[in-house]
Amino acid sequence: MKNISEMKILMFVDDVYEDLELWYPKLRLQEAGARVVVAGPEAWKIYHGKHSYPCKSDSAISSLNSQDFDALVIPGGFAPDKLRRDPKVLEITREIFEQGKLIAHICHAGWIPISAKIMKGFRCTSTPGIKDDLINSGAEWIDAPVVVDRNMISSRRPDDLPEFCKSIVNYLTKEE
16 A cells, blocks of 8 residues: 555646635645645635635646656646646646556546647546546546546536545555
């Protein structure tokens, strides 16, 4: 079994993130022992979720190196639509994916892997609002609480967070 306490997990943040989709995985992964780094457009800035919950970034996205992380967990909300316009977000996402590391996304967060051009041939789920975007990117969309396909885990909405987080922790701690 891999030791999750030796892992460093990246999460992206920007204003109008889905509060639960950032905080539930962040706290669950910390509880499991992982070090979670939340990166936004600016370091040490306070970003506000859709429901006004604040999140202070630990780092600026521009300063990140994909090799420093064991996985990327992307929360939904409307932040992913803004973040996917940043070439560095797409570069980091694509590099983590190409290194065979976990990419996990929930709800509208699928917009980032779509724009990073890594969805082709993957089975996934999301909010129905971006179903067509995922299909048009070459993914097979499935209406399920969680879909695990190779190094990608996806979920639909906040109600699916228990299964989403359990799948992430199981993936990160499974035997090679």
